[in-house]
Amino acid sequence: MVEHVIQITNLTKEYGKLKAVDNVSLNIGRGEIFGLLGPNGAGKTTTINxxxxxxxxTSGTAKIAGLDVTKHPIGIRKRLGIAAQDAYFDHHLSIKDNLFYHGLLYGLPRKELKKRVDAALQWSKLEKYRDKNFHHLSGGMQRRLVVARAMLSDPEILLLDEPTTxxxxxxxxxxxxxxxxxxxxGKTVLLTTHYMEEADILCDRIAIIDHGRIIARGTPNELKKMLDKNITIEITVNPEVMNNHIEKDLNAMSGVIYVEMKSNRIRIGVDDDAIVEQVLRNLITKTKISEINIIRPTLDDVFLHLTGREIR
Ligand SMILES: Nc1ncnc2c1ncn2[C@@H]1O[C@H](COP(=O)(O)OP(=O)(O)O)[C@@H](O)[C@H]1O
Ligand SMILES: [Mg+2]
Structure with missing residues (x-):
């Protein structure tokens, strides 16, 4: 049985009339990287908060390791590492001291803390910068430090709010x-992002959130399969062969959804990988193909399909 270390059930957060989070339910298993993917204002940070x-x-529940987050704030703090979207660092302190004071807030003993700060600097490859002030770090180094700081208390669960924005x-x-x-x-990670590619590459499972609601969920592949009726083949051919015959022949093939012809380019929508091969075999007998481009659906298409909008 999968152990759910984060359980969110019918969670709603209202700001006046606005439902920033609208009846969200999510279960995240131990050791998973789970992505909450959605555009700006979708309700990601509100969920993390x-x-x-x-x-x-406003209503509903959220539990971390079985503990209700509203009833056991101290108990859950020990289990969580948080990399906030607008993480705060003291610009006048060195990197090392920023980490050190953060650890003190978590109640880590000084001796242990020293070891952990060293380990965090090593992990984030920031050892060279340990005595530099925060503002000397590049954007990428700063984000690494944010994640390293979140890991300082060695939490089971990491919440990363837009870690690469x-x-x-x-x-x-x-x-x-x-x-x-x-x-x-072995950490469990809940990350939010508005980058489709990021969610696709990193996450075991994804929930797509829009206007506070979860509109789709699944593994990246499951989500893309929602659109599997649409593999696009783009072919560049010799313009002389662009004639109605080709269009008719292609349209007659089973599995071909549409055919568009324009100057020396043909775009064919098909519903299966097997059809891609048949289409190409068919065309090769009729014309010289100078370029082939096969476009499979991405999570961007999934979002577009679900909402009628681009994510940004
Ligand atoms: N403290 C607040 N008071 C009023 N509205 C808020 C507050 N925090 C967030 N919102 C609104 O809630 C919605 C969700 O915001 P947020 O969770 O920050 O989205 P995301 O992190 O996905 O960009 C937005 O419309 C935002 O303007
Ligand atoms: Mg946010």
Missing amino acids: ILVGLSLP GLDPQTRRQVWGYIKNLKEV
């Missing part, structure tokens, strides 16, 4: 590596 005990639910693609990949490490050392 409730889990942390910073915000009280604002980072350049290269640094983002680097932070992804660090998040994958967390899974390897």
